[in-house]
Amino acid sequence: MGTTAMERPLIRGTTKARRRRVVGLGTLVAVLVIAAAVSLAVGARALSPAEVWHGLFAAPDSDQRLTEIRLIVRTVRMPRTVLAIVAGIALGVGGALIQGYTRNPIADTGLLGVNSGASFAVVSVIAVFGFADPFQYVWFAFLGAAGSGVVVFGLASIGRGAGNPLTLALAGQGITVFLAAMTTAVALSDQASLNALRFWNAGSVAGVGFDVIWPVALFIAVGLVLAVTTLPALNLLNLGDDVARGLGVNIALSRTIGIAAITLLAGAATAACGPIAFLGLMVAHVARYLTGPDYRWLVPYAGLLGAVVLLLCDIVGRLVVRPGELDAGVVVALLGAPFFAALVWLGKFKGA
């Protein structure tokens, strides 16, 4: 889906703007690294930078205190930091893509029914098989998320309404409410499910080990590759279907790839963390503000911003209600909702 030499400067902008975007991307990476370091240091037991360094890289030795630090860093803080970054990137990129493909500024990956599909699957397998370990039900969560995502997209692309933002929103809401009812029906008849459901629903990056994270990260990597291949076509699609077709875009193919990417990204992130609403929506808007409408810049920005925001929310959640913890998903919602309201109030969504 190459652009012709004539269009290229139109999309890319001036050299100066491009340099500014590269610098911005570098800054975001730096912020992400700092946030990750803070995430390793902050918690029920605060660690100094030297201790974090030691916990990460030192070989095991006999010192009782240092062994303990190693344990905290490697088995507790490290996995949740990595998961926050991986899931944050996935949700950020997924949010930017879904807003692009639906041309809907209020689209969020949660809107696809992905969250409700995952919740239903988790509750069902716990009720039927009695699973207790995240490693056992994460696959079913992924299947549920992907399944409901595909159904919602399928329903939304029947007939003439395909591509209409309201159609997707309605299909998503219909499926979400239906699945939520089924989820409640199962949860109310099985206490173990109910107990798992309330923790799952909060959306958290804590308590999952690397045995879950690596497979999830693999799915997300595939999703990211698909996302990258579809970006040039996405830029053209946003000029309207007719223009895109005229410029040689295979619309059906590029939509299918885009949907596959969104489903993989959102499904995998939701499977590992539980439903996290508003993150993709929020960072996609900030990214658009920073980069303008070119998706080849917007999407990487959204991914990095997603990782930074999810990490920061997780850190804030660890600090505000000590000695307890506020789940990252709850912090994201409490922060994202006013952000969203402010965008609405400023009149950003007039034409949706």
Added chain:
Amino acid sequence: MNGTDVKRSVAPVAPGVRLGQVSFVWRPWLVCVTLLLAAATFLVFCLSIGVGDFPIGLSRVIATIFGGGERVDEFVIMDLRMPRALAGLVVGIALGVSGALTQSIARNPLASPDILGITGGAGAVSVFLVTVSGGTAAAVVSAVGLSSAALAGGLGTGLLVYFLAWRRGIDGFRLILIGISVSAMMEAITTWLLVTADIKDVARAQAWLVGSLDNRSWSEVRVALWCTLVLLAVVFCVAFQFKPMHLGDEVAAGLGVRYAMVRAVLLLCAVLLAAVGVSAAGPVPFVALVAPQVAMRLARCPTPPMVASGMVGALLLIGADLVARTALPISLPVGVVTAAIGGPFLVYLLVRANLK
């Protein structure tokens, strides 16, 4: 749903009726459908009373309701089953009318009290009261009751949404989006309360959160009944001013309607009706969204008809409660059934509109 429903209304001019200062369009089909719906609602109402561990025939139920039944029936019906059925009736009507009002005001079929934050706010307040035991929470519950506290929560959130969406007037689209975001905040708070609570309280809170008609008492029903009647009276008085507003603000102003005033009053009524419904039965999902759409299609009206929407709401709620109690292997809260009906219905509307 889309333009097609509006087009259908451009039919031959319907005959008008004028009684002194009041005039309205005579639509025989609408009246016919509304009467049929009322009859069906009454039938399901009686059926719901009759079905249970101690089954009572339909004729005996009707006789008892009108005061001519036997002593045994009277006890079972009036003391045990009537509150539940009546709660279903009142809540159904309140939610149906509330949905019809919000959808008309926002000119959007997606608008419903669920989206305007009312259910979310009521849910957060009551989950807070259920899960945080002792102290002020217990004092509040014992002083005003869970329902009234939920009512206050729903009302407060609804008003918050209204004021946040106010910006030199109320715009339907902005109202919905602000509602979505405030609802999400309330849900986040609810989720967090559920995470930190004791599992026994969680089950209670969860059952309340789906919407249920279990264990209603006369005192709760009476409050909801009177509130609903008063609100419906207000809606009835203002509704005559409301009709021209479907033609747009400018036309309405030209016809002498103070549209900002009328809209504010009706929106407040919609919020209050939904809050009453939620306080009596919990946030029963989808009734307020589905009932006006069904009524609109049955009555072949361009906009949701108020009375018929209320009737469909009641029919839906009592019917769903009947199904939830009797037809399923485990007894479920009514909200599960309404959501199970409502979700696919929304999808059906969508597919049908798209295939046209």
